[in-house]
Amino acid sequence: MEHLLKLSDLKKEELLAILETGHDLKKKLKAGIETPYLKGKTLGMIFQKASTRTRVSFEVGMNQLGGHPLYLSANDLQMGRGESIEDTARVLSRYLDGIMIRTFDQEDVEGLAEYGTIPVINGLTDLYHPCQILADFMTIQEVKGTLSGLKFAFVGDGNNMANSLIVGSLLVGAQIAIASPKEFQPNQAMLETYGDHPDFLLTEDPYEAVKDADVVFTDVWASMGDEAEAASRKAIFQNTYQVNQALLAVASSEVMVQHCLPAHKEEEITETVFEQHAHHIFEEAENRLHVQKAVLLHLMGVPAYAS
Ligand code: CP
Numbered sequence: 001m002e003h004l005l006k007l008s009d010l011k012k013e014e015l016l017a018i019l020e021t022g023h024d025l026k027k028k029l030k031a032g033i034e035t036p037y038l039k040g041k042t043l044g045m046i047f048q049k050a051s052t053r054t055r056v057s058f059e060v061g062m063n064q065l066g067g068h069p070l071y072l073s074a075n076d077l078q079m080g081r082g083e084s085i086e087d088t089a090r091v092l093s094r095y096l097d098g099i100m101i102r103t104f105d106q107e108d109v110e111g112l113a114e115y116g117t118i119p120v121i122n123g124l125t126d127l128y129h130p131c132q133i134l135a136d137f138m139t140i141q142e143v144k145g146t147l148s149g150l151k152f153a154f155v156g157d158g159n160n161m162a163n164s165l166i167v168g169s170l171l172v173g174a175q176i177a178i179a180s181p182k183e184f185q186p187n188q189a190m191l192e193t194y195g196d197h198p199d200f201l202l203t204e205d206p207y208e209a210v211k212d213a214d215v216v217f218t219d220v221w222a223s224m225g226d227e228a229e230a231a232s233r234k235a236i237f238q239n240t241y242q243v244n245q246a247l248l249a250v251a252s253s254e255v256m257v258q259h260c261l262p263a264h265k266e267e268e269i270t271e272t273v274f275e276q277h278a279h280h281i282f283e284e285a286e287n288r289l290h291v292q293k294a295v296l297l298h299l300m301g302v303p304a305y306a307s
């Protein structure tokens with residue numbers, strides 16, 4: 001594994017190995033065992049969109065691994081004034097040991113990997129959010145003990161979370177049902193690739209998707225970059241694409257709820273459901289730290305972690 005650009009680049013064994021390293025690093029951190037495997041290494045973190053969890057977890061994680069995180073706001077880089085991805089990649093590769101980037105276009109992330117010579121990690125694009133799905137899967141393993149054979153359901157916008165969840169779920173042998181309005185289905189290319197998979201269901205009906213689900217996921221109706229459409233989207237999503245108690249009543253009685261955060265309570269999820277499942281949702285947020293440290297080790301670390 002050279003980069004983490006999207007989950008479809010990973011083999012099942014690579015994904016499971018990252019999760020295993022994440023569990024191991026979490027145990028070591030809680031036991032006070034130091035893990036300075038990235039001593040002397042620097043991770044550049046380019047942000048073209050806002051972030052709380054991704055920024056803080058990568059920065060703290062890099063410090064815990066003995067390395068150095070370097071925050072780079074895209075607006076302060078020459079990139080923000082039009083310097084090409086190709087040249088940015090070739091320059092940053094001369095200074096850094098890895099790059100994490102949060103941006104709009106997936107092509108920019110792929111371009112950094114193509115023209116640079118160091119590992120690149122996708123910290124969210126309009127199309128994918130692979131780090132989040134890794135953290136979600138780590139959390140599900142903690143609670144359910146497994147991933148394969150479970151039924152996952154996602155309710156809401158067919159956005160970066162939905163796209164990555166489809167790929168990740170099918171990779172680990174889980175069923176995945178997506179309930180989205182027809183105007184906001186997951187990416188068309190994804191549907192062409194996975195649409196006929198026996199473990200994939202796409203519906204406009206949240207009740208059909210959530211029926212007997214072991215884990216229910218949701219996310220905001222308007223993602224970063226969609227702000228101008230927030231009101232028109234709300235008119236389409238509201239009343240139907242909300243994770244509430246009535247909807248969860250048709251799920252498994254042991255249903256777990258995951259939300260990548262930030263949440264818009266009383267929109268995609270009710271405050272009641274959010275608080276009932278807050279222990280898992282905030283564990284999910286914590287696991288961003290552990291699983292991303294695992295990704296860093298697999299990409300930049302000692303040979304024992306290479307996969
Ligand atoms: N879930 C997530 O990626 O959060 P941030 O936008 O705060 O990084």
Ligand code: NVA
Nearest residue numbers: 159219223224260261
């Ligand atoms: N779909 C959301 C996820 C935020 C972590 C967005 O892209 O804004």
